[in-house]
Amino acid sequence: MSNTGVQARRSAVYLLDQILGEDPRLMSELLASGVLDKLSPDDRARAQRLATETLRGLERADRLLQKHLKKPPVLTIQNVLRVGTVELCQGGAAHGVVNAMVNLVGQHNKLSHLKGLTNAVLRKIAAEGPAAWDALRAPRLPKWLRGPLAEAWGTDAMAAMEIAHFAGAPLDLTAKTDPAAVAEATGGTLLPTGSIRITNPGQVSTMAGFASGDWWVQDAAAAIPVQILKPQAGETILDLCAAPGGKTMQIAASGADVTAVDDSSPRMQRVSENLARVGLKAKTLTKDVRAVKGTFDAILLDAPCSATGTIRRHADLPYAKDGSEFGDLIELQSAFIDHAWSLLKPGGRMVFCTCSLLPDEGEVQVDEALERHDDMSVDRDALMVAGIQPEWITTEGGLRLRPDYWSELGGMDGFYVVCLRKAALA
């Protein structure tokens, strides 16, 4: 067993201990705090992949493990067994995986006495093999999220979304100028909305066109709001909640004069780095949305939200969150809509979007905003964009995107998008 494999697996177990512990943390927060910085890039990628795969298959792993455990062991050992189970059931060589996990436990200061248990349980799992795994249902979301989503979209849609979450997500790119050329250079597939999809990506920074800034990584659903905004060269466009800048780059590529705003300095730094890599320009402001002044031809508001539309990429979210923060986010979104509206010139348009599956952060938010603003209407014509299917359009005139859509193409993130038009002066 190489040291490399042990390091990556130990780190995957550490990530799971934090995400599933008493004070749950998001994987993105853990990574941003530098917990994997001492690992080599390969080990870091492997640790993240193992932790993510384990979270995606957590319910299946626990179902297989419970048959071989009289009672659940301490969390770290549970997580060792979960990672080992996922590796074994996804075709990992039994000898290598079991030895690595036993070594890892043996090196633990306080848990080395559980080496024997780890060995015995994982050998039984290895004997059952991938067939036992494949026979289990797609893992369900935790109840706190399953309830509201089933209520909003129905149980069949809920089940389809769970299958999409379990399948994970491919890598999508947005081209700076020429989607067909990027598809050809990267070996990707051109999607109906113009994004490029790569099903088996290697390291992003070594892909054709990365160094020359021909594209950036952006889920196909996340690329749709700017297509609906339709920025024009010379227009003044305010991009609110801009970091890390996927939509800023789309607006800047159109030749519009874009001002990107975000209140996080480190995230704004990433906007500047991303713009520099692709050779595009934008004004950047590190500010709270509610402190922005001025008047703009058009506004994009990509508000902070529950991010429940991104679970296929962020399998930690259902475990690290419990919904308790969402009420505050919904209030913040309303406040942002109201302030952004005051910055829009008469006759102008504002695209509001969230990467959420909860109607309270989309459809309901718009119904309520329409009641608060007499000069606000929904611009349904703005949704005339290549690849948009009529059944994705909602009663109030927004666009509801779900992870189970395009299932034959590899899915998309969940999103809500609407274009709001301000009445022109009489």
Ligand SMILES: C[S@@+](CC[C@H](N)C(=O)[O-])C[C@H]1O[C@@H](n2cnc3c(N)ncnc32)[C@H](O)[C@@H]1O
């Ligand atoms: C969904 S992300 C934006 C993604 C971005 N538009 C893109 O396409 O790459 C939401 C952003 O809102 C920012 N944010 C949260 N609260 C904010 C506030 N009060 N003022 C400005 N930005 C805020 C966060 O820092 C985060 O970067």
